[in-house]
Amino acid sequence: MPFPTSKTKNKGTRLRALAVSAAAACLAAAVTGCAGADTTLPSSARTRPGATSQATRYGAVDCREVKCIALTFDAGPSENSARLLDVLKEKQVPATFFLLGKRHIEKYPELVRRMAAEGHEVASHTWDHKILTQITPEEIREELRRPNDEIERLTGRRPTLMRPPQGRTDKTVHEISRELGLAEVLWTVTAKDYATTDSALIRRRVLAQADRDGIILLHDLYDGTVPAVPGIIDALKERGFVFVTVPQLLAPGEAVPGEVYR
Template sequence: MPSLTRKMTRTGKAFRAAAVFSAAAGLTLALSGCTRLDTTAPSTVRAHPASDVQAAGYGAVDCRTAKCIALTFDAGPSENSARLLDILKEKKVPATFFLLGARHIEKYPELVKRMAAEGHEVASHTWDHKILTKIEPDEIRDELKRPNDAIEKLTGHRPTLMRPPQGRTNDTVNAISKEMGLAEVLWSVTAKDYTTNDSALIEKRVLEQASRDGIILLHDIYPGTVPAVPGIIDALKERGYVFVTVPQLLAPGKAEPGQVYRP
């Protein structure tokens, strides 16, 4: 999510107060020092698949021909996640969840299990939302390893995707992600739902930015976000979009450890 700090996971209000300071940080990859990493678009991955991989989940979708878009949610699970899962199940829409460990995976283990059981992609948003570009390599490894261990214990599947807090990454984060078998996933659409509880505004922002192969960033921890999801789904379906997980968006290619993906 674009701008949390370690202490902000306690309340949505605290998240929102500090989020404004770096709302655009994650989309720019204007990284620390002079480092600038290349990103890879989903269409590039699909054009050069390593093997024939069919999309899974709610059914095979070929995003080489379908007008695909991915819903992603950061920083859960939360008290709002059960309702979100109900909506996704009703609408038959898969999503990708980038989960936090401290006070989230720890607090809502049954929701993590449910996400995986219902066909969603369960991935990492680090353990405690430390900004990875500001900490030492061993701390980066700990931030990435702990949620992966917890998710694997709950779901039987070790995450292969992670989203760095605030979208901030650099050569060191990239190298450690590769070492740990993780690809980094950024986004192309943000509703900045950490700045408002207005569900209609959240929906409007998403619909204005949506495009083919888009990766939508939302946060189910905020009270205005989940109520906006049905309208987002219905409107995008009317426009001909097919909802997929991030791995489905890349198929028949697949995410490679150490790569950074963004439309």
């Protein structure tokens, strides 16, 4: 699939500017996001009382026994998503997609359906990428409710996960997420692909940070990202990693609404 048109690139430029601004504000937390809340590790989620009751829900992968890692993509769907889905299908790798509503789900509903149909986890990155800690509680509800409604309409399944824009969250966001049945998912690996088109650099950054139970943050709307993905997958498989969705990473535990995971 061709890379972005000028209109899509303008959107990418806007998001790149937002991300660069976030990086400056959150320099000390550049790898794991800007949340000030306590976070739950995947290994902790897997060992909670009662977790074994869900042991077979997410298939044969058991991250208590194998070295798992989750590949996640923010801010799609985009013109690059079909190409990315082709790569993931060829490599037999599941991913978790945190989707934007406005100008994304609205524009590419067929890609949302394809993501779900091909076994990927479809989640929310809000409707319009508003910073949730800077808006009113009612605006937070709207930012989270609208993409959930659209994803459920398209796929038949309501999201249970969301990623706050720029990783910014607080007590109010947790409470509203709990009310809406959403857990928050941050990350442990970032390639800062919003700041470079160098696919080789994106690959090196991911590989340098990757570890067991890692959550990789990438954005498929940027020019350098999708070309980096095959090399990332191949190199991590060679290291013995097994790719899983975020729910698989937490299984046999499950994400609890209102909690933050990374």
